[in-house]
Amino acid sequence: xxxxxxxxxxxxxxxxxxxxxxxxxxxxxxxxxxxxxxxxxxxxxxxxxxxxxxxxxxxxxxxxxxxxxxxxxxxxxxxxxxxxxxxxxxxxxxxxxxxxxxxxxxxxxxxxxxxxxxxxxxxxxxxxxxxxxxxxxxxxxxxxxxxxxxxxxxxxxxxxxxxxxxxxxxxxxxxxxxxxxxxxxxxxxxxxxxxx
Numbered sequence: 222x223x224x225x226x227x228x229x230x231x232x233x234x235x236x237x238x239x240x241x242x243x244x245x246x247x248x249x250x251x252x253x254x255x256x257x258x259x260x261x262x263x264x265x266x267x268x269x270x271x272x273x274x275x276x277x278x279x280x281x282x283x284x285x286x287x288x289x290x291x292x293x294x295x296x297x298x299x300x301x302x303x304x305x306x307x308x309x310x311x312x313x314x315x316x317x318x319x320x321x322x323x324x325x326x327x328x329x330x331x332x333x334x335x336x337x338x339x340x341x342x343x344x345x346x347x348x349x350x351x352x353x354x355x356x357x358x359x360x361x362x363x364x365x366x367x368x369x370x371x372x373x374x375x376x377x378x379x380x381x382x383x384x385x386x387x388x389x390x391x392x393x394x395x396x397x398x399x400x401x402x403x404x405x406x407x408x409x410x411x412x413x414x415x416x417x
Contacts, residue, residue, distance in 0.1 A: 222258045222417075225281035226250060229265045229288040231296035237289065239266075241347050241395060246287045248405055249345065252412050265302045274306040275315050283341045283416055284384070286375065290348045293371060303378055310382070317382045335383025342379035343387040343416060344372055345408065352393040387415045 228246050230239035250260045261277050263269055278284060288295040310316030314336075321334035346368070358365040368389050369376070376386045390411045392404040
């Protein structure tokens with residue numbers, strides 16, 4: 222199996238250096254390489270060539286987005302990455318061909334033009350928010366919504382291209398009550414269950 226891991230960390234000197242997201246990226250890389258799989262990496266902050274990223278997506282069986290959650294989403298550089306890479310994938314018809322609808326067949330639904338069927342996409346995220354604030358109807362902020370709800374704008378891009386969306390993984394409460402050792406073990410179990 223071929224895996225692409227995309228690291229969207231954006232450095233804020235003295236506050237957010239990217240060590241935690243790199244740790245979880247390396248955990249995933251080691252997990253797959255130990256099982257004989259090939260892993261490609263992209264560090265969005267370091268720069269990329271959109272055409273090369275399209276080729277990485279086409280080659281990969283599984284794409285993992287490793288991201289911090291900044292202001293309830295991935296850092297802005299990830300949106301730029303998506304706009305540039307996926308637009309190349311659309312114009313070259315490598316990732317998708319239109320939105321799926323045709324005038325000849327009105328039964329075809331919007332979002333069915335993707336060419337990435339059989340491939341998987343997963344988000345691994347680091348959160349300041351505590352785990353108990355999600356899927357909790359008494360939560361002031363999320364009012365019962367889960368992490369999958371908050372990531373819908375990201376996963377929809379991949380579903381639009383035909384990917385099977387795997388359950389996301391989160392490392393929570395990273396500033397006030399982190400348990401990184403436990404989170405690493407939980408991540409390995411998550412990868413085993415949802416990605417192999």
